Amino acid sequence: MSAVPWETARGRPRRRRDWTGLIFFTPFLLVFVMGIVAPLVYASGLSLYRDQLIGGRSFVGLGNYLDALTDPRFLEGVSRVGLFLAVQVPVMIGLALLAALILDSGRIRAMRFMRIGVFMPYAVPSVVAALMWGFIYGDQFGLVGQFNAATGAALPGPLTPDWVLIAIGNVVTWQFLGYNMLILYAALRSIPEELYEAAAIDGAGEARIAWSVKIPALKPALWVATLFSIIGSFQLFNEPHVLQSLAPASISTYYTPNMYAYQLAFNANQVTYSAAVAILLGAVTVVVAYVAQWMTARGTRR
């Protein structure tokens, strides 16, 4: 029996099983506990209480959660981001897929420029993106107002209540189109050349190859892109919050669930209820992400 326990795992070279690895992992563990676990545990605990004018803080169990599930403002926010997700994510991923397929076909000039040009907005902070688009949308010195004034047309203002969700969707699409395009493009580049050759021998044309070879091979990457977009939609905050100062009549303080949690904690002073809303929203996001993953996995296996 040796003093050092050795282990052979799946044909790989032997590795020591000892505490060295744990020492390297400890810094991550510490910040993980401090930055993720502790806040979630503390906020979950807090969400089980309620502050009252008389009697102070009292334990209400799941009371805050039950309230949230019937709170019209919370539900309005959730259904709004649900609608947003159902429209914006497919549009953006579709455009990104189209762009990635065009790049991969190698048939256009100035490829490098195109790739970087489409990706560039990713480097713009979402606050700056929202400010900039807000000015462009606005009627003070915005383009829509100038267009209407110059041509006598009557295009609706993007910041009016009917259009503002689309206006927000445009800002988000603008920012993340290139990021998603590059994820898909990277996946396309990793498809082995032989697959194309085999398809070409079988007489498949360019469109047929895109549909039957490229898109199936893209499934994992499409899934990653969609997953991150779904999470982003549920957590929508920066863009509507910034645009709110330009369009207070169109964007309420509970326009998205995150804006509602913010409003509850900082303006309405309902801290424990805000904790419940934040936790509930996080849970909904994670569940939706997992359901999407499960559905994709099932679809792929078939």
Add this chain to the structure above:
Amino acid sequence: MGLMVLYTLLPLYWLTVNATKTNGDLFRSNGLWFGGEFALWDNIVATVTYQDGIYLTWLLNTALYSVVGAVGATLICTFGGYALARFDFPGKRMARAVVFGAITIPTTALAVPTFLLFAELGITDTRAAIIIPALVSPFGLYLMTVFATDAIPDSLLEAATIDGASAWTTFWSVAFRLLMPGFATVLLFNLVSTWNNYFLPLIMLSDPTLYPLTVGLHQLNNQVTTGANLEPVYNVVLTGSLLAIVPLIISFLFLQRYWQSGLAAGSVKQ
């Protein structure tokens, strides 16, 4: 494709052009072309001297938060990824499952809970309140684990161990060098996310001299558009926005091969 590039670059062009205009020209001239006077330099001076140089304070804060947060987070991820890829240790399977599961927890969902905890601990409105959360990056750990699995041959580590090098020496002299491309990639992504961070500093900070650029710019824009600020300094808001994105655009242009390989690793090797 040309249309898409037009769509993504036109707003940036608009911002650049309008940052060269005086306040008066902003309202008088066509938004897609330069105004009568080329006032970019005047606007930059106006921006950095506005309210005794508050913009520069915000810029330095952003730089501090991003550099300390991103370099720290990336080092921590490098250690952690190296541990997960190269060692067996008690509790490893569980640690891996929990941490990789946390990738789907969005940072915005953590903002309010983190604020509540930090308020209890009495450390809101400090620089640490922004930096500590920035040090955690489960996605960065995932990427570093992938890199460490692929980039370091076992034989090299074994050779170093046989030569009698300690684990610490082996890490710095062998592993870290091989992990440099991965380090640069994760650093870049962490840099972007801290540079762009908004929700957390918005709720954590109330002292304007601690604000990062994102919060400062939004606050200034709020004052201007609601008329709370007596001078309508639109030129400062626009020029400030333009200056805020220049450093990131430059680093993206210079570090192309890193972010491109990072995107590839993150998406393909699922």
